[in-house]
Amino acid sequence: MLTLQRKQHLLEILERDGQIVAKTLSEQLGLSEDTIRRDLRQLAKEGLLQRVHGGALPASPALAAFAERQQISPDAKPAIGRAAAAMIQPGQVVFIDGGTTAVQLVRQLPQALQATVVTHSPSIAIELVTYPHIEVIMIGGRLFKHSIVGVGAAAIEAIGRIRADLYFMGVCSLHPEAGISTGDFEEACIKRALSDAATKTIVLASPEKLDTASPFQIAPLNQVSEIVVNAGVADTLIAPYRKMGIAITLA
Template identity: 75%
Template sequence: MLTRQRKELLLQILKQDGQIVAKTLSERLNLSEDTIRRDLRELAKEGLLERVHGGALPASPAMGNFAQRQQISADAKPAIGRAAAAMVRPGQVVFIDGGTTAVQLARHLPRDLRAMVVTHSPSIAVELAEHPSIDVLMIGGRLFKHSIVAVGAATMEAISQIRADIFFMGVCSLHPEAGITTGDYEEGCVKRAISAASLRTVVLASQEKLDTAAPFQIAPLSQVSDIVVNAGVEERLIAPYRAMGIKLTLA
């Protein structure tokens, strides 16, 4: 079998099974484990999958820039934002992450809601600038341009001084085994710190982010209380999270 044919077969199997276990697949295809691992490394360099210990998982499609990500699941994100906004109660301290879905959340907060929103995202702060009764606490730091959020030591220091009632986390990847992952190490550290400083962590995840993985772990799923996902998502994609006791809201 030619290298190109092998790689196409691996991608086909990954799409069909949702994961690749190198040892199992080597026996199934009568190929050496080293050959499969080499092919997986090369496919990972091309951004076509995410290497994990012992095999591979699908790569997240949500790794493009902010403008590109606005076009992904454009119909689903307003509904997810609306459902998440309905979870906020008057008087709460709410941390809103960056990202295109989080912007929709901010946009759907009721005009009469009195609360404090903490954010390290200029996009969220600008979205709430005209809200009549929400106080906005903007956390600064070095701008991570991919997600348009602040990261770094100054950001982490500010987060350590805050205790939020609820954290709405935007993600690029969510997987029952890999947990919550992202493509940038520093961004992962910031998200993890915010989650640890919040009583409740709610993950906002459109369907294309489920059952995918990125290089850096944010947190295990044991830290997640809720997932808001678009209605119509395949039950097989969300059943593992239900089994973990995570509350699912279908928007």
């Protein structure tokens, strides 16, 4: 089998099975594990999959630029945002992440809501300008342009001085084995700090993020209290999280 044919075959297996196990595949194809791993490395460089220990998982479309991500799951994100917005109670202090799904969350908040929103996202802060009873606290730092959020040591220090009731986390990828992950090391550190500083972490997961992986792990799944997903998602995709004791809200 030629290299190009092998790579195409690997991608077909990944699409069919949702994962590649290098050892199993090497036995099936009669090839060395080194050959399979080399092909996986090359496919990962092309952004066609995400390498993990022992094989590969689908890469997340959420690694694309912000403008492109706005076009992904246009119906699911408002529904997820609506369900998440309903969880916020008057008087609470809430961390809201950056990202396209989080923008939908703040757009669904009632105008009369009295709460404090802490965010490292200028986009989220601007969306909240017209809410007269929501106090907005902005976390500064270096602007990570991919997600339009503040990152860095100053942001982490500021987060560490706040205790929030809820943290609505946006993610690039969610997988029952690979956990919660994103495409940037510093952004992963910020998300981890926000989760550590909140009583409850709620993950906003539009359909394209499920069963995918990104390079940098944010936190173990046992740190997640709840996942909000679109009602049309297959039960097989969310069943593993229910088994872990994570609450699932179908939007």
